[in-house]
Structure formats: C-alpha cells, structure tokens
Amino acid sequence: MNRGADTARGVSTRAVEIIVAGAIFALGAMVVFDSIRLGSKWASDGPQAGYFPFYIGAIICVCATVVLLYALVGKHAGPRVFVSWPALRRVLQVLGPAAVYVLGIQLIGIYIASAAYIAVFMIWLGRYSALLSGAIGCGVMAAFFLMFEVWFKVPLYKGMLDPLAFLGY
Amino acid sequence: MEELNALFHGFAVALSPLNVLLMFVGILLGVVIGVLPGLGGANGIAILLPLTFTMPPTSAIIMLSCIYWGALFGGAITSVLFNIPGEPWSVATTFDGYPMAQQGRAGEALTAAFTSSFVGALFAVIVFTFLAPLVASFALKFGPPEFFSVYLLTFCSFVGLGKGAPFKIIAAMMIGFALAAVGIDTVTGQLRLTFGWTEMMRGFDFLVAVIGLFGIGEILQSMEEGLAFQGKQAKINSRIVLETWAKLPRYWTSSLRACLIGCAMGIVPGGATPASFMSYGVAKRVSRNGPKFGTGQVEGVVAPETAAHAAGTSALLPMLTLGVPGSPTAAVLLGGLLIWGLQPGPLLFVEKKDFVWGLIASMYLGNLAGLIVVLTCVPLFAAILRVPFSIIAPVIIVICAIGAYTVHNAMLDIWLMLLFGVIGYVFKKLDYPLAPLVLALVLGDRAEDSFRQSMLMSQGDVSIFFSNALVGGITALALVLLFWPLGASLIARLRYG
Numbered sequence: 001m002n003r004g005a006d007t008a009r010g011v012s013t014r015a016v017e018i019i020v021a022g023a024i025f026a027l028g029a030m031v032v033f034d035s036i037r038l039g040s041k042w043a044s045d046g047p048q049a050g051y052f053p054f055y056i057g058a059i060i061c062v063c064a065t066v067v068l069l070y071a072l073v074g075k076h077a078g079p080r081v082f083v084s085w086p087a088l089r090r091v092l093q094v095l096g097p098a099a100v101y102v103l104g105i106q107l108i109g110i111y112i113a114s115a116a117y118i119a120v121f122m123i124w125l126g127r128y129s130a131l132l133s134g135a136i137g138c139g140v141m142a143a144f145f146l147m148f149e150v151w152f153k154v155p156l157y158k159g160m161l162d163p164l165a166f167l168g169y
Numbered sequence: 170m171e172e173l174n175a176l177f178h179g180f181a182v183a184l185s186p187l188n189v190l191l192m193f194v195g196i197l198l199g200v201v202i203g204v205l206p207g208l209g210g211a212n213g214i215a216i217l218l219p220l221t222f223t224m225p226p227t228s229a230i231i232m233l234s235c236i237y238w239g240a241l242f243g244g245a246i247t248s249v250l251f252n253i254p255g256e257p258w259s260v261a262t263t264f265d266g267y268p269m270a271q272q273g274r275a276g277e278a279l280t281a282a283f284t285s286s287f288v289g290a291l292f293a294v295i296v297f298t299f300l301a302p303l304v305a306s307f308a309l310k311f312g313p314p315e316f317f318s319v320y321l322l323t324f325c326s327f328v329g330l331g332k333g334a335p336f337k338i339i340a341a342m343m344i345g346f347a348l349a350a351v352g353i354d355t356v357t358g359q360l361r362l363t364f365g366w367t368e369m370m371r372g373f374d375f376l377v378a379v380i381g382l383f384g385i386g387e388i389l390q391s392m393e394e395g396l397a398f399q400g401k402q403a404k405i406n407s408r409i410v411l412e413t414w415a416k417l418p419r420y421w422t423s424s425l426r427a428c429l430i431g432c433a434m435g436i437v438p439g440g441a442t443p444a445s446f447m448s449y450g451v452a453k454r455v456s457r458n459g460p461k462f463g464t465g466q467v468e469g470v471v472a473p474e475t476a477a478h479a480a481g482t483s484a485l486l487p488m489l490t491l492g493v494p495g496s497p498t499a500a501v502l503l504g505g506l507l508i509w510g511l512q513p514g515p516l517l518f519v520e521k522k523d524f525v526w527g528l529i530a531s532m533y534l535g536n537l538a539g540l541i542v543v544l545t546c547v548p549l550f551a552a553i554l555r556v557p558f559s560i561i562a563p564v565i566i567v568i569c570a571i572g573a574y575t576v577h578n579a580m581l582d583i584w585l586m587l588l589f590g591v592i593g594y595v596f597k598k599l600d601y602p603l604a605p606l607v608l609a610l611v612l613g614d615r616a617e618d619s620f621r622q623s624m625l626m627s628q629g630d631v632s633i634f635f636s637n638a639l640v641g642g643i644t645a646l647a648l649v650l651l652f653w654p655l656g657a658s659l660i661a662r663l664r665y666g
Contacts, residue, residue, distance in 0.1 A: 013599075016598075016599065020595060020596075024344065027347065028347075030362070031362060034361065034364070038359055046625045047624055047625070049354040049357045049359040049361055050361070052617045052620060053347065056346045056347050056350065057347065060340060060344065063337070063343065066336045067334070067340065070336075082599075087394070088393075091389050091594070093392070095591070098385070099587060101566070102587055105570065105580070110567075110571060114567040114570070117567065118567060122560060122563065125559045126560065140564055144571065148575075152220050154219060157578070157580055
C-alpha cells in the first residue's frame, strides 16, 4: 500500500472540523430549546425538568463556538487532510453495505441478512469464491443461531417478513 | 484483618468449579477480543453482557471481569507483534516492544509484557483489597452534594489530564450528558428531548453507544488505513520464559515505580493511558538504560505494561466503592451491576459481601489464569490476526449488530449503533475523546439527580458544594483540574515569553 501518494489529496480537516462543530452547535441549541419548553427555571417544588439540560445545552453551544472559531481562524495542529479520496472510498465501501445490511435486518431478520452480508463482503472486497463465502456466511450464522436461540434462549430479530418462521423459534 | 477473612471467604466463592471454568472462558474470550480489531474490552463486554443475564451475578461478574483482564493482556500481543496498540494504554508498549519483535526477540518482549502486567495487576489488587473497604466505609457518609462533587471531579479530571483540546473534551462530555437526558425525566416524569418520537422515550442506552463508537468506529478506521497486518512471528517456549524471568528482577525499581504510578493514576478516571506514558517517561529519565529506550529495551516494556495494568485494575476501585467508573470498560461493568439489580457504591460492601469479595478474589485468580493462558497460547492468538480482514470485518460488524439488538431487543438500536459508529470514526479523527462521552452517558442521570437533590437541599444555592471541608475540598480539586490546561498554557506563555 503506497501511503505517501494516498495522503496527498482528500477531504480537508478544516471543512470537517467546521461541519462537526456546526452540528454540535445545532445539537446544543436543540437541547436548550427543548429545555426552555420544559421549563428550565425553579418551580415551587424545586428545579424543573429542563433545569439541568439547559446548562448542558448552553455549554455545548459555547464549546462548539470556540472549536468553530479555532477552525475558521485556522489554528489547527493536526494533518491538513482529514481523509484522502482512496481512503474515503474504502470507508464508504464498508459503510454503504453496512447501511444496506441494517435495512436488510429490518426486513428479513438478523440471521439471513447477516449470512448474506458476510458472503457479499467476502466476494466483493476479499475476492473469495461464491461457494466459500456462502459457506462461511451460513456457517457463522448457524453457529450464532445455536448459541442465541437454542442455548442461551435469547431471541434475535427475525425481521418484518420473518422468512425463518418455519423453524419455530 | 477483617479484610483477610473476607478475602478467604471470597476465594471459596470464586473457586467453585463453575466459576473457575467461567474464569478461563472469560480470559480466552478477553484475549481474542483484545486481539481483534474493532472489538475491545468495553464493547466486547457490552456485547456479551446480555448473555450473562441468566447467570448468578457473582459468576457473571467473574466472567466479565476476566474478559477485561484478557483484553488487557491481549492488547500487549498486538502492540508487540503488529505495532498496533489494542487499547490506548498499550501505545507506550509499542515503543520498545515492537523493536524487540523486529530483532527476533518477540518471545522475550511478550514474556516481559505479560509478567509485568501480572505484577502490576497483583500490586493493584492488593492495594484494592485493603483500600476499597476503607473508601467504601468513608463514602457511606456521603450525601448528594458529596456525590455530585465526586462526579464533578471525575469529569474535570478528563479535562485536566486529557491531552486533547479542552473545549473538545468538554463538548464530547456534554454531548454524553445531553444524550443521557433523552427520555423520561426520573424526577418529574416529563418527556425530554424526544420531540414526539415515542421510540426515543427509552433514551440512548450507553451499551449501544459503546458498541457503535468503539466497534463500528474502529472498523471504519481500520478500513481507511487499508489494513494489511504485517505481523512478526512469536515463539514462546519454557526456555525463553525462564530466561526472561531470570532477567526481570533486575528491573524491580522500574517495576515498583510503575506500580505506584499506575495505582495512583488508575483511581483517577481516564488515568490508565497517562499512567503508561508517564511510567515510560519516568523510567526513560531515571534508568541507566534510559538513552537506549525505543531501541528494544526490556525495561521499556516493563514500565508501561506494569503501570497500565495497575491502572486498569485500580480503575475498578471507584466503580465498586463509589459507583463512579474510571474507564469505559469499568462503566460497562457498572452497567452490568445495575442490570443484575446491584447498586454499586458503598452499600454494596455492606449488603453484598459475597459478591464483592468473590469479585476481589477472582481478580487474584483471574490474573493468574490470564498469565498462564497468554503464555501458553500466544501463537494461537497471533494466528487470529492472520485471518484476512475481509472475513473478520463483516463478522465483527454482525457481532456488533447482534450485541446492539440484544440490549433492549430493539431494531432502532441497530440503526443507532451505525450512527454512533460514524460519530466514533469522525470524533476519533478530530480528537474528540470518546471516553468522557461514554462516562457522561452512563453517569448523566445520577449526576443530575445528585445535583438536583443538592439544589433542593440548599434552595438553589450553589455554595452548598463548599459547605464543609470534604465537599469543598473535592469541588476545589475538581475546579483546579478543570482550569489546569488554561493555567498551564498561561505559565508556559509567561516562561517562554
């Protein structure tokens, strides 16, 4: 892996720093607004529900502002490039399928979605044969099935469509 | 001597056949978890926690704490053989451990690492045995203001001891508190921060956050680095072990210093990582071999490993005695205690003696079992890392998804895990620390409760946190730590003009 060429260009740290600080500020503002809605003052029976979160939200906003200002002024010691384009591609190669996988769990349950996910991951990124990949995917999930459903009696999510209903678990 | 009696009673509890079996299972699982990328002590235990719900609490905590010891040992394997620190506090072990492996002395480095880990842990457990009951009986006198000041101290010490930008540390911590506030308010019963979304009523479970932040986040980071493990071979046989053991007593001063640093720093939250660096740094300055550090000195492995294990062990002391965990892993163990219906804190030492002393006895036995397991099975564990990443990665993501689901049997938690994974990846790269976020998420409700109770006691007057010497002292110490980075940079500026 040639790292030197890898790190040359990519998403700038400054941009990510600014976006993240902005998102954190928005979160803080959200907390402050909801706390004010609930009441962040002192009632006859003591502090109201929003009393503590109000200050939490306020501190978040202050910290986010400071981090944002640092990023805008450019006082940053870290690397200039947050993630290089090829590295970002590798990250998305994992993240994208992972999101599809979670959606798959929602529909067809953990067991089938996971077996398929492991197999596809191996074929796509590991260049293994479909037969081996399928065998490992099914084998791992069969082991998990025995462990969770049979031995520990912890039922896992079977999905909205529940294709494994015939097994009776 | 009351402690010794209790301890022997604890050994009787821990030495039942089931518990000994669970101890070895825990150590094995722990080392595997410590060796695998994407699984560490904290999220590994978080994932396995639901499987222990049906066990008796004492057996469950013995197994889970042994997973923790195993993960600590496992971190050293990756540091020495692969130059990849398994946990943040194994970073300093790579400085001399990896050069030794490059010179073909991997076996020696690993033996030194494991043995000094054991020594550090043993020292810390002995301290634990005698100190914990004292701290617990002292803490029985604590009221809400004292507890809040301890929480404050916990969080301020992250700022004071952390290496990153203070505002990022505080921001990460406050995000944790904000996430903890989501859901039903424990005092008034009102819904907070749910914005009309009923599934949010349950709030954010920190176990899901831990699995996402540390598990998925680390997988994404490993993927970014392209990850082709280039490991060194390790041969450990009894001859190497004995030869190394014969050499180790020479470094007893480094070792003792490391034990003391580790214990002192471990009790303070977030202290294990600074402890290992500090111990390495001190050894480098004081030792006769100092200038040669970094080229593969045994002493450079002994110092950080001893301190890291001493710190990792003593991190459980505040968790058990005060209910304030010192590290994310201790926080997960604390979560386990709560789920088993045990309230960590001083009363635990009065009401659940069997449990507490069984756990303490298992710390002695677990570390001994750990030493035996790692010394005999290193090649096996190193082989795990040679399984191609394209097989390991999806399996770990699947394990994380299952772990996140089993926390509450909620599909939404799997989505949240994915979200936390992305947050973990971005935060790690931007130097927002994850440990304070997790600890705030765990302690958020209780910190808030103690704050509100204190405020009720004083009718909204903040001076209650200075109302007596004890609470005032802790609060003052917390504030000193909070403003430490500011003071330090001012002093540095004055000095260098």
